[in-house]
Amino acid sequence: MKLSREVKTAILVISGILFLIVGINYLKGINIFEPKNEFYTEFDYNALTPSSPVTIKGNIVGKINSIKYDFETGKTRVAFSIDKGLKFSKDSKMRLYELGLMGGNGMAIIPVEGGTPAKNGDFLASEVEEGLVKSLTSNFSGLSSGLDDTLESADSLLVNLNKLIEDDSDKGLKSAIAELNSTIKSFKSLSYSFNSLISKNDDNLTAVISNFNKVSADLATLSADLKDVEISKTVKNLDQTLLSVNELLAGLDNGDGTLGKLLNDDELYNNLEVASQQLQELLQDFKLNPSRYIKVSVFGKKDKSGYVKPEDERQ
Structure with a gap:
């Protein structure tokens, strides 16, 4: 037997009502069955x-x-x-x-x-x-007396609030509201100026941000390169080099090796000083009497003059 659409709708509505009644009673803790x-x-x-x-x-x-x-x-x-x-x-x-x-x-x-x-x-x-x-209800008289006090306090509060609102002096609420309004207007004007400055320098700000991004990228690359560098190994090699230099300087100070002896041997220094003085005298003599060292004679005459030390050694 085929049911019409109206019958199906009626069955659905009745089922919904019954389900609603059962659900409401269930929520109340009542089982109707x-x-x-x-x-x-x-x-x-x-x-x-x-x-x-x-x-x-x-x-x-x-x-x-x-x-x-x-x-x-x-x-x-x-x-x-x-x-x-x-x-x-x-x-x-x-x-x-x-x-x-x-x-x-x-x-x-x-x-x-x-x-x-x-x-x-x-x-x-x-x-x-x-x-x-x-x-x-039995204690209403006590509540009413307390309520009277509360209403009286509320009335005093409203009176004081009304005086504060009507006060036109600098300490009044009107003055405070006017100053707040002026502050808001100034802030609004500053906001417009700031927006205008940003709009006028939009290209420059964009360039600055682009440069900052580029610098950040370069720093990131540099950080990656530094990460790959074996800094500890480099520092270790540098430490060994400085240790070798310290040993070399200590050897020089102790007179080890040729250079150490040159730096610490006083007798060698004195000999070098004497040799230098003698070489200087030899050069001076060669300058003043070249004929003693170079034998050039046109007529065969010999120079029999001796060495004469100049008064000024720089001559």
């Missing part, structure tokens, strides 16, 4: 809703089914269902209590030990717990 017993109680006034929970020791075990006003007794009759697995005495009481400041009200089972077990359809006694709202 579990067998339940229905009980009744009464209150002087109605402070419940059909969605209010029924709890025992803080655990949700049921829900309120219906709330009706009894015209004969003038009380509110409440019907609620409890899981069949819960066993409690018929003498237990149903307490009306607040779930929270904004959470509404609920009913709690106050179990009594012993007695006849409660059965489906039984009527249970009720009581009302003094909650937060009732406590606040």
Whole structure:
């Protein structure tokens, strides 16, 4: 049998509604598929809703089914269902209590030990717990006096704030706002000038950034090259070279070798000084009497003059 589109839509909508009802009750901790017993109680006034929970020791075990006003007794009759697995005495009481400041009200089972077990359809006694709202109502006089002081302080604060706003002196709020406005305008003008400077020097800034990027790339290349250099080996070779130089200088200082003896032998220095003096005298004599060393005679006459030391040795 082929179902029409309308029937399929209706089935889908009904399934969605049922799923929504089951999901909402599941989130509340209520399983609608579990067998339940229905009980009744009464209150002087109605402070419940059909969605209010029924709890025992803080655990949700049921829900309120219906709330009706009894015209004969003038009380509110409440019907609620409890899981069949819960066993409690018929003498237990149903307490009306607040779930929270904004959470509404609920009913709690106050179990009594012993007695006849409660059965489906039984009527249970009720009581009302003094909650937060009732406590606040009983202490409203104290709160009102404190509220008066608070309102008086708030009024003084508003008066002082109004004086501060209307003050036209340098210490007033108007002056401060005017100075703040002037500062904002100056900052805005500075921002425009800065933007104009950037736009005019855009090419130069681009060139500077390009040069900086190039320098950074060169430094990166140099860092890579330095990384490949065996600096420790170079330093070790330099240290060995300096050690050799130190040994050479120490040998010279101790008179080792030819150069060391030249630097440290005083007798050799004196001999060299005497030889230098004699060589100087020989050159002077050769300069003054070349005929003694070069024999050139046209007529065969010999020069019999002796060596005469000049008064000035530089001649």
